[in-house]
Amino acid sequence: MDHFELIPSDINNIILSYLSADDLRIMLDTFSLPYLNWNTINAYHFNEHKHNMSMFKYLTRLRVESLINKLNLNYYSINDHTIDELLESTDLYLGYMGITQLPSEIVELVNLKELSLEGNRLTRIPPEIFNLTNLQDLDLTNNQLRQVSPEIGRLVNLQGLWLSDNQFVRIPEEALKTLTNLKGLGLVYNQITQISPGAFNKLNNLNRLYLQHNNIKILPEGIFDNMTKLKQLSLDDILFYQVPYNIRSIPGIVIERF
Numbered sequence: 001m002d003h004f005e006l007i008p009s010d011i012n013n014i015i016l017s018y019l020s021a022d023d024l025r026i027m028l029d030t031f032s033l034p035y036l037n038w039n040t041i042n043a044y045h046f047n048e049h050k051h052n053m054s055m056f057k058y059l060t061r062l063r064v065e066s067l068i069n070k071l072n073l074n075y076y077s078i079n080d081h082t083i084d085e086l087l088e089s090t091d092l093y094l095g096y097m098g099i100t101q102l103p104s105e106i107v108e109l110v111n112l113k114e115l116s117l118e119g120n121r122l123t124r125i126p127p128e129i130f131n132l133t134n135l136q137d138l139d140l141t142n143n144q145l146r147q148v149s150p151e152i153g154r155l156v157n158l159q160g161l162w163l164s165d166n167q168f169v170r171i172p173e174e175a176l177k178t179l180t181n182l183k184g185l186g187l188v189y190n191q192i193t194q195i196s197p198g199a200f201n202k203l204n205n206l207n208r209l210y211l212q213h214n215n216i217k218i219l220p221e222g223i224f225d226n227m228t229k230l231k232q233l234s235l236d237d238i239l240f241y242q243v244p245y246n247i248r249s250i251p252g253i254v255i256e257r258f
Helices: 009-017 021-030 038-048 053-071 080-088 104-108 127-131 150-154
Strands: 091-093 114-116 137-139 160-162 184-186 208-210 232-235 254-257
Touching: 053 080, 053 104, 104 127, 127 150
Parallel strands: 091 114, 114 137, 137 160, 160 184, 184 208, 208 232, 232 254
Antiparallel strands: none
């Protein structure tokens, strides 16, 4: 075994964080460092070498390799083709993997448009996701979420947000106000008891809304007034007859009751 690998991992990180670009490349190519703190490498070296495109790309590829290892992604082998494929991916499925938090390296996947984290153990939306500004569809179904950070508004291209089978007790109104391009929203099988009057005020582009299997008894007056593009509305039977005429009369709308 190489002596460097016998050094405690926290000391490794201190040593590596002060290496020059060339020395860092040699060190990482020479030794196997499974417990390397990639946050430390990112904080120092990405800033130091952001104008050195060759080194920047090298570090990016190393971080993607680290992401593959941390998530135990099912690749037969990790090679240049594997890393290129993941870097170029526009969709990524990470469902039912027991994930409680995402590795910070996920931010390297800047081309992602669709990300599914359904069926994990997330208690909050991982903040790393908010850096993936090309995302158009985010599936967080069947986790343990109770709230949505307003930071989700950084996902300016988001069109689908799926939050069913979580632990929401109210509509995450403040967060939704920032998602003006949203077209689909799923909040099925939560514990929502009421909707505040302005919950959907900013969602002018929404065309699919799924609210069934909650504990909502009353629809506030004017709740759907700005949703003139709505084409699919699903809600519990008790709310069906509360849907206002201006929504019922939208051409082609489908209203489902459960």
